Amino acid sequence: MCGIVGYAGRREAQPILLDCLKRLEYRGYDSAGIAVAGKGLQLFKSKGEIAVLESKMPRMPGTVGIAHTRWATQGKPTTENAHPLDDCSHRLAIVHNGIISNFMGLKESLVKDGHRFASETDTEVFAHLVESELKGDLVDAVSKALRQVEGTYAFAVVAADRSEIVATRRESPLVVGLGEGENFLASDVTALLKYTNRVVYIQDDEVVRVTMDSVSIRGPSGELVEREAQKITWSLEDAEKGGYPHFMLKEIFEQPDAIHDSLLGRIETLETEPFFQGDSFTSVKVVACGTSYHAGLVGKYIIEELAKIPTTVQISSEYRYSPVARESPLVVLITQSGETADTLGAAREARKRGNKTVGIANVVGSAITREVDHVIYTRAGPEIGVAATKTFATQLAALYLLAMDLGVQNRVLTAQAKRSITGSLRNLPRAVQDVLNQAHLIEALANKYSGAKDMFFIGRGINYPVALEGALKTKEISYVHGEGFPAGELKHGPLALISKESPVVAIAVKDHTYERMLGNISECSARGSPVIAVAFEGDTEIAKYVDDTIRVREIPPIFAPVPIIVVLQLWAYYLAKAKGCPIDKPRNIAKTVTVE
Ligand code: F6R
Numbered sequence: 001m002c003g004i005v006g007y008a009g010r011r012e013a014q015p016i017l018l019d020c021l022k023r024l025e026y027r028g029y030d031s032a033g034i035a036v037a038g039k040g041l042q043l044f045k046s047k048g049e050i051a052v053l054e055s056k057m058p059r060m061p062g063t064v065g066i067a068h069t070r071w072a073t074q075g076k077p078t079t080e081n082a083h084p085l086d087d088c089s090h091r092l093a094i095v096h097n098g099i100i101s102n103f104m105g106l107k108e109s110l111v112k113d114g115h116r117f118a119s120e121t122d123t124e125v126f127a128h129l130v131e132s133e134l135k136g137d138l139v140d141a142v143s144k145a146l147r148q149v150e151g152t153y154a155f156a157v158v159a160a161d162r163s164e165i166v167a168t169r170r171e172s173p174l175v176v177g178l179g180e181g182e183n184f185l186a187s188d189v190t191a192l193l194k195y196t197n198r199v200v201y202i203q204d205d206e207v208v209r210v211t212m213d214s215v216s217i218r219g220p221s222g223e224l225v226e227r228e229a230q231k232i233t234w235s236l237e238d239a240e241k242g243g244y245p246h247f248m249l250k251e252i253f254e255q256p257d258a259i260h261d262s263l264l265g266r267i268e269t270l271e272t273e274p275f276f277q278g279d280s281f282t283s284v285k286v287v288a289c290g291t292s293y294h295a296g297l298v299g300k301y302i303i304e305e306l307a308k309i310p311t312t313v314q315i316s317s318e319y320r321y322s323p324v325a326r327e328s329p330l331v332v333l334i335t336q337s338g339e340t341a342d343t344l345g346a347a348r349e350a351r352k353r354g355n356k357t358v359g360i361a362n363v364v365g366s367a368i369t370r371e372v373d374h375v376i377y378t379r380a381g382p383e384i385g386v387a388a389t390k391t392f393a394t395q396l397a398a399l400y401l402l403a404m405d406l407g408v409q410n411r412v413l414t415a416q417a418k419r420s421i422t423g424s425l426r427n428l429p430r431a432v433q434d435v436l437n438q439a440h441l442i443e444a445l446a447n448k449y450s451g452a453k454d455m456f457f458i459g460r461g462i463n464y465p466v467a468l469e470g471a472l473k474t475k476e477i478s479y480v481h482g483e484g485f486p487a488g489e490l491k492h493g494p495l496a497l498i499s500k501e502s503p504v505v506a507i508a509v510k511d512h513t514y515e516r517m518l519g520n521i522s523e524c525s526a527r528g529s530p531v532i533a534v535a536f537e538g539d540t541e542i543a544k545y546v547d548d549t550i551r552v553r554e555i556p557p558i559f560a561p562v563p564i565i566v567v568l569q570l571w572a573y574y575l576a577k578a579k580g581c582p583i584d585k586p587r588n589i590a591k592t593v594t595v596e
Contacts, residue, residue, distance in 0.1 A: 096122075
């Protein structure tokens with residue numbers, strides 16, 4: 001959802017800004033732009049991806065600058081609306097991630113005061129507000145302008161003839177990278193890994209001044225803030241493609257290691273270092289968006305089965321505005337980025353309602369970690385592909401651990417049950433590796449069905465949300481219309497859509513729903529629909545009912561969602577590849593959704 005970067009140092013800013021910006025392209029690719037300050041102000045921007053900007057822009061000498069890649073919210077994706085945006089005098093340039101909700105009123109009064117607007121964006125009002133307030137110190141001007149804006153934002157501002165960047169945030173991510181004789185700013189640490197691994201996270205309503213040899217942070221009342229730098233353990237290699245054609249494929253193939261790292265050490269220490277010492281809960285609510293919401297839906301089955309605690313799951317944007325009546329004392333917020341605006345809002349709301357909150361997040365130091373009582377990191381490493389893959393699998397790993405802990409606290413798990421669960425968890429990376437070893441087979445099947453415009457995904461019980469996630473991956477990156485259904489619901493309406501033109505992917509593992517699932521598969525094949533089953537190895541019956549079968553290792557059904565989702569991720573990936581889609585950058589989507 002827009003990426004911003006900044007550089008102040010001794011080197012030429014332009015190539016460094018561009019390099020950092022490319023690593024943020026997953027956040028939006030409607031337009032891009034760059035401004036270099038110092039001697040005067042040079043600004044260049046263009047509609048389209050960063051590569052378009054790069055191919056057109058002139059050399060812009062100077063050692064201080066800011067840059068932006070946009071995911072359009074307010075104002076069409078045009079060159080005029082691209083960032084940086086400047087003021088009437090063309091001496092200030094601003095990049096913004098977020099939304100200024102009161103921009104209409106501000107724009108009206110700025111226009112009355114004689115300001116001339118060149119774009120349709122909300123962001124431009126901030127350029128003119130800073131212009132009006134700028135009497136000398138840029139930090140003062142930005143602070144005064146901030147008092148007038150409402151909404152969510154990370155802003156970075158440069159001004160002609162000044163070798164400083166002033167930046168601030170509210171509910172949108174902003175991190176400062178510390179170098180030797182140079183300092184950086186970015187929406188996400190992955191943009192900075194090539195240059196530094198020492199970072200300082202800026203917090204809501206702080207204003208930071210960055211120059212080549214200093215970083216000074218002011219709190220909301222103007223007080224000086226001292227904050228220790230954090231060391232990031234992710235390497236640059238983690239954030240690069242490493243020979244894979246797409247980040248998504250690389251991240252799918254990283255899953256055995258990611259799951260292993262996610263579980264590492266925790267299975268052993270859960271007994272001595274539980275997540276909830278002495279707490280027991282009568283109910284749990286899981287709150288999340290998108291893929292993380294699907295992980296939450298799987299989590300409901302896991303928590304109810306392992307901990308015997310009734311669990312409900314709600315989409316963050318719905319939870320925030322729902323009545324408080326049926327609350328749960330434990331609210332689990334799942335967000336890989338840790339920056340999703342709706343989930344952050346939900347976390348605040350959950351705390352306000354007096355609940356205990358746990359965040360399941362991938363990005364260390366992200367905003368969610370400041371909004372919850374306890375954080376479980378998924379340790380998946382950076383995920384750059386817009387479609388979430390390894391973060392989903394590791395969210396499930398975290399949910400197994402959480403459920404086990406809740407089960408222990410609730411005294412419903414016997415020592416033997418615990419041993420058996422931990423044994424299964426340790427085997428998960430191998431079950432995933434088995435799926436990856438069959439990538440060529442999944443590719444061949446995806447090619448076979450790549451002409452379909454509609455595709456249905458069905459499952460029962462714990463595999464129903466896995467079907468939803470398979471459908472989401474498919475529509476998101478291959479643009480095939482994918483719909484997920486609980487298999488038992490087909491006859492209540494969706495069967496009307498089923499035809500020989502619409503393949504059905506059926507998750508049919510041998511659990512207590514298997515026989516019913518075979519019935520639902522027959523309902524589809526009777527209407528001419530080709531059926532592709534995802535089934536356990538050794539299931540000899542399934543082939544009689546379906547056209548094609550993809551096999552996963554037979555494991556206890558509660559753990560089956562992990563290898564099965566890997567099948568569906570590969571399915572979506574190869575469909576998208578067959579159709580020539582821009583896999584890592586699907587249209588209209590951004591990875592981190594920092595607007596509500
Ligand atoms: C889909 C996808 C999104 C995210 C959603 C929540 O592949 O990635 O649906 O899952 O935007 O993001 P996080 O988990 O960062 O809160």
